[in-house]
Amino acid sequence: GASFKRYEVYLCILALFSKSCIMPVIHMSINKSQFITVAEMAKMLGVTRAAINKQISEGKMPAEKVGRNYLIPKTTLPANLQERIRNSQKEVTKTVIEKSHHHDLDFEKELWAAADKLRGNIDVSEYKNIVLGLLFLKYISDAFYKRREGLEAMTHDTKNEDFYVKDDEARTQILETKDFYKSVGVFYVPEKSRWEYLQTKTMQSDLGQVLDKAMEHIESDNRAELEGVLPKVYTRTTLDSSVIGELVNIFSRISFDHDFDREKDILGRIYEYFLGQFASSEGKRGGEFFSPRSIVKLLVEILEPYENARVVDPACGSGGMFVSMAQYLHDYGKDASKLSVSGQESNQTTLRLAKMNLAIRGLSGKIELGNTYYQDKFPHLQADFLISNPPFNAEWEPSKLSDNDPRITLGMPPSGNANFLWVQHFAHHLSPNGQAGFVMPNGALAVSGKEGELRQKLIGQDLVDVIISCPSKLFYNVSLPVSLWFLAKNKGGDRFRNRKGETLFIDARDTFEQISRKQVIFNKEHITKITDTVRAWRGESSSAKASDGQRKKLEYKDIPGFCKSANLEEIKKNGYTLTPGRYVGLADIEDDGISFEEKMQKLSVELREAFTNGRALEKYIEKNLKELGF
Numbered sequence: 001g002a003s004f005k006r007y008e009v010y011l012c013i014l015a016l017f018s019k020s021c022i023m024p025v026i027h028m029s030i031n032k033s034q035f036i037t038v039a040e041m042a043k044m045l046g047v048t049r050a051a052i053n054k055q056i057s058e059g060k061m062p063a064e065k066v067g068r069n070y071l072i073p074k075t076t077l078p079a080n081l082q083e084r085i086r087n088s089q090k091e092v093t094k095t096v097i098e099k100s101h102h103h104d105l106d107f108e109k110e111l112w113a114a115a116d117k118l119r120g121n122i123d124v125s126e127y128k129n130i131v132l133g134l135l136f137l138k139y140i141s142d143a144f145y146k147r148r149e150g151l152e153a154m155t156h157d158t159k160n161e162d163f164y165v166k167d168d169e170a171r172t173q174i175l176e177t178k179d180f181y182k183s184v185g186v187f188y189v190p191e192k193s194r195w196e197y198l199q200t201k202t203m204q205s206d207l208g209q210v211l212d213k214a215m216e217h218i219e220s221d222n223r224a225e226l227e228g229v230l231p232k233v234y235t236r237t238t239l240d241s242s243v244i245g246e247l248v249n250i251f252s253r254i255s256f257d258h259d260f261d262r263e264k265d266i267l268g269r270i271y272e273y274f275l276g277q278f279a280s281s282e283g284k285r286g287g288e289f290f291s292p293r294s295i296v297k298l299l300v301e302i303l304e305p306y307e308n309a310r311v312v313d314p315a316c317g318s319g320g321m322f323v324s325m326a327q328y329l330h331d332y333g334k335d336a337s338k339l340s341v342s343g344q345e346s347n348q349t350t351l352r353l354a355k356m357n358l359a360i361r362g363l364s365g366k367i368e369l370g371n372t373y374y375q376d377k378f379p380h381l382q383a384d385f386l387i388s389n390p391p392f393n394a395e396w397e398p399s400k401l402s403d404n405d406p407r408i409t410l411g412m413p414p415s416g417n418a419n420f421l422w423v424q425h426f427a428h429h430l431s432p433n434g435q436a437g438f439v440m441p442n443g444a445l446a447v448s449g450k451e452g453e454l455r456q457k458l459i460g461q462d463l464v465d466v467i468i469s470c471p472s473k474l475f476y477n478v479s480l481p482v483s484l485w486f487l488a489k490n491k492g493g494d495r496f497r498n499r500k501g502e503t504l505f506i507d508a509r510d511t512f513e514q515i516s517r518k519q520v521i522f523n524k525e526h527i528t529k530i531t532d533t534v535r536a537w538r539g540e541s542s543s544a545k546a547s548d549g550q551r552k553k554l555e556y557k558d559i560p561g562f563c564k565s566a567n568l569e570e571i572k573k574n575g576y577t578l579t580p581g582r583y584v585g586l587a588d589i590e591d592d593g594i595s596f597e598e599k600m601q602k603l604s605v606e607l608r609e610a611f612t613n614g615r616a617l618e619k620y621i622e623k624n625l626k627e628l629g630f
Contacts, residue, residue, distance in 0.1 A: 561587025
């Protein structure tokens with residue numbers, strides 16, 4: 001067809017540019033932004049990948065081998081093809097910028113699709129810091145502009161005794177006074193770090209240096225909050241400066257005509273959405289900095305945080321647990337800024353993501369760098385809420401702990417598995433009426449040996465409040481089944497009814513929505529079903545957000561196959577295992593009104609028909625084999 005003829009013409013041109021066939025195997029330090037993949041070339045020429053690979057193997061198209069795949073150097077392509085690549089990048093940006101419905105919930109998906117398309121061959125873990133750093137820069141610039149507008153209006157207001165000035169020079173001095181920004185929780189942004197300035201540099205080849213300098217200037221003017229936090233990776237990245245410029249243009253689309261409250265919400269949503277997409281792209285590594293949204297939401301809905309609460313996450317990742325806690329308060333008409341947040345994270349890069357995430361959401365708190373096993377950064381903290389998704393089944397070194405470590409109240413966990421070190425750490429940091437909600441691998445529910453003894457002691461202290469077993473595939477590209485554990489320090493005298501000696505078991509393994517072959521989620525209905533079950537058991541009313549009107553009284557009852565309230569004696573009879581399936585039993589089968597005899601009669605007829613068809617098929621196959629000489 002026409003597309004193949006066009007392809008042959010391109011190949012002829014390429015042959016003139018190529019002096020060799022397959023180039024040597026390239027090193028890992030290669031600037032991948034200077035290459036395109038076989039798939040990208042095939043799509044551009046309108047042919048199959050097999051056709052491109054054939055031309056490469058025959059030496060008609062230059063390429064460099066990376067593992068089992070090939071990359072095609074852009075510099076070996078004819079000028080018109082190189083121009084098409086540049087134009088396709090600009091088209092991605094144009095598509096997003098021309099969209100007028102950026103208020104929609106799908107806006108973050110459009111931005112992600114555009115940003116991901118511009119990524120090319122850059123490693124996801126590197127691209128993550130580039131993109132999220134730009135998003136943060138956009139946020140603090142716009143917050144600065146919003147405050148600056150307010151200050152300027154006050155300097156012109158003759159009724160404002162504190163700020164009104166006639167002189168333009170004095171007005172400028174007020175607008176550039178850092179304390180007038182920091183006093184209302186806004187970062188001061190120096191001139192060469194402001195988004196409007198950066199937009200003028202998107203066509204420059206040294207844009208990477210400009211961005212790194214912008215990050216340095218912001219840190220310098222906001223040392224207490226941001227020193228060492230912002231990514232300064234734009235000079236050393238192999239991503240072409242023109243692509244970074246297109247990213248700046250794309251993110252410039254995020255604006256709401258000076259309605260910064262709305263913009264702040266969308267920026268936070270975009271940041272969280274991008275974190276989730278990067279986590280999915282990075283696979284198992286992604287779980288180290290991002291917990292799936294539906295799991296976090298379920299944890300928060302059951303914990304029910306309140307204003308002025310002290311919240312801690314000793315394995316805080318990118319801070320998603322804190323963000324979800326704040327969102328819960330906001331949804332119920334409460335002041336999210338009144339949360340007291342404390343977090344610990346062992347990975348420096350992830351720590352930066354967390355600090356930027358909290359800043360975008362307007363949350364302040366203390367996030368410390370350190371390995372929680374050996375360095376408890378908040379040794380005296382007694383939290384109202386602990387929420388966490390710690391590393392699973394990790395090896396650690398008990399010899400590094402002191403003999404009188406106050407966290408070890410049940411006994412020393414084995415070196416091969418730190419799960420019950422985490423559990424003890426969580427319990428240690430609860431206030432007298434504190435609650436904890438966290439994720440654990442299912443193995444911790446019933447493991448024997450030393451860990452089994454530690455679990456028995458935990459149960460004996462009557463700390464286990466609720467256990468929920470979850471479906472597989474809730475985490476990105478990891479099928480490991482998990483459970484949610486909820487501890488309560490004072491089951492006899494906290495906010496809820498007296499639950500001393502009781503534990504609620506919920507089996508939610510069949511409660512999920514499949515969103516892809518590799519992943520499932522809890523949807524809104526699932527979360528409501530589970531949380532209302534917990535609330536009914538605790539003697540509460542149903543969930544009702546500020547705009548939903550009246551809460552309704554809930555009544556708890558055991559549901560076979562789903563939930564069961566068990567006492568300590570029952571748990572003891574089950575060998576101190578906490579597997580919900582051991583307690584909830586099997587779901588009742590609904591009676592369809594058809595007798596057993598009728599069902600057997602029908603099944604017998606169907607079975608005999610299947611036998612008959614099977615014998616006929618067997619004879620047919622034998623006949624064909626004989627005709628073939630076998």
